[in-house]
Amino acid sequence: MHLFYTPTIEPHHTEFMLSEDESKHAVRVLRLTAGDEIYLIDGVGGWYTAKILDPHPKRTTLSILHVAQAYEKPAYYLHVAIAPTKNIDRLEWFLEKATEIGIQEITPIISAHSERKEVKIERLNKVVISAMKQSLKAYLPKINPAISLSQFFQRITTEEYTTKAVAHCADGEKQYLADICSQAGKYLILIGPEGDFSETEIEQALSLGYQPVSLGNSRLRTETAALASCLEIAVLNRSF
Secondary structure, three states, X not given: OOEEEOOOOOOOOOEEEOOHHHHHHHHHHOOOOOXXXXXXXXXXXXXXXXXXXXXXXXXXXXXXXXXXXXXXXXXXXXXXXXXXXXXHHHHHHHHXXXXXXXXXXXXXXXXXXXXXXXXXXXXXXXXHHHHHHHXXXXXXXXXOOOEEHHHHHHHOOHXXXXXXXXXXXXXXXXXXXXXXXXXXXXXXXXXXXXXXXXXXXXXHHHHOOOEEEEOOOOXXXXXXXXXXXXXXXHHHOOOO
């Protein structure tokens, strides 16, 4: 199956032209020719079946054969706010695997103990686009610009989510993530840096209604904890 990401396509299109990069990949790399069938995704739930009319290496023209909207739309919404890792490869690994498993939104948050203060959103978007195509999904996760944790708290309102959770390593009573979540919910999970959230940040989260959660008995790296939360939500909703 040959799958292409085409964010500018619209459901009413009967023909469509691939971008120069995608045309080059289709014709020069995949060696596709006239009459070959390919598939397109728009990142917002559209799944298109198309046939190549003109295999031009710079502007391949397609005929749209079929359109499916809300293709395999998830029954839940998961937003993970994660402190970027010092080694950016580890954050990219999380984004790739989370996209394959199922995630809708990611916000890089800068906290008191964060080792990395900046991220390149363009680079991260390339990772999730590739993972979306590899896992045959039609929805592209949204990556927000990095902001401080205090700014993040100001932007999020209590009513937006059915479950808000903070995963931290400090002492105190916690519940398992799956035990506080219901199916088909809208979830927000905070994942801190390697040095964990500060006591002040944890207290602030709890005061805002975030529930303290445990992801198991092991001490997990930031990206592992984030992925574990994605897995728990996916299993809870029977989508993995």
